[in-house]
Amino acid sequence: HVKTLSLRDNNFTFLPECIKELQFLRSLDVSGCLHLQEIRGVPPNLKEFTARECISLSSSSLSMLSNQELHEAGQTMFCFPRGSIxxxxxxxxxxxxxxxxxxxxxxxxxLCLLLARVECLHLDVIPRLKMFINGKRHKITSRWGGSEVRKAKLNYTYLFDLKSAFELDDLSEVALEKEWNHVEITYAGLIETSLFKATGIHVLRQDDIRYDDPYGKRKLEHDLNS
Incomplete structure (x- = not known):
């Protein structure tokens, strides 16, 4: 069964729909396929996808690569040009x-997402990041190495599952100081600020998750009632 497939630096214009039949394929690399326009299917268990310098990809293909069901299944690490959150x-x-x-x-x-301009970098599968819990930096280690250096002045989308891309220190030992604990994921200081386009976070579990500051709201309510 094919689990890893590299089609780098080829001249084909589309990936056929039948690629969906590769049910055991977990890693696909089409980097350097400058004429690739259409991706007509995504293997059901694909976890790692890299499309460096695929400058001709259509909007419909980019949308397919950002499919919610695909990424919510977990363990994905995707890199492709352009895109949006x-x-x-x-x-x-x-x-x-x-x-x-x-x-x-x-x-x-x-799930983490970064839109950034890549000019000439050591091409990591996923970008470096820093994570803070309640203001304290939490140690994380990338599970993936990089590839060769290429000059590629393009905007890229990195979309990846945090725990698949990085090994996190034992989170059970994190001192949870409050009822609600703040997690910040940042690329500041690791990528030049002018290259950032946008970042995003998506947590599959919705119970006990918030995206607004619960303490800021309580403080406002207290001020209004005092």
């Missing part, structure tokens, strides 16, 4: 950081 994402930001609040346990499925 999908409407189904819980939280969107124009700055280098996105955040959410949780209570009880840290959620299992956290």
């Amino acid at each position: 999908p409407e189904w994402f819980n939280h969107r930001s124009r700055g280098p950081s996105s955040s959410f609040w949780f209570r009880n346990e840290f959620p299992d499925n956290v």
Whole structure:
């Protein structure tokens, strides 16, 4: 059964719909396929997809790569040119950081999205990031190495599952100081600020998750009632 497939630096213009029949395929790389316009199907268990320098991809193909059901199934790490933050994402930001609040346990499925301009970088499968919980930096380690350096002045979308892309220190030992605990994911200081386009966070579990500051709201209510 084919689990990994590299079609890099080819001249084809479309991936046929029959690629969906590769049910065991987990990793697909079409980087450098400058003439690739259409992706007509996505294998059902695809987890890692890389499309560096695929400058001809159609809007419909980019939309397919951002499919909600595909990414909510978990463990995805996708990189493709252009794109936008999908409407189904819980939280969107124009700055280098996105955040959410949780209570009880840290959620299992956290999807992160970064839109950024890549000019000439060591091409990591997923970008480096920093994570803070209640203002304290939490140690994380990338599970993936990089590839060769290429000059590619393009906007890219990175869409990835946090726990699949990074190894997190034992979250059960995190000192949860409050009822609601603040998580900030930021790329500030790791990528030049002028290259950021947008960031996003999507947490599959909706119970005990918030995207507004619960303490800020309570403070406002207290001020109004005092």
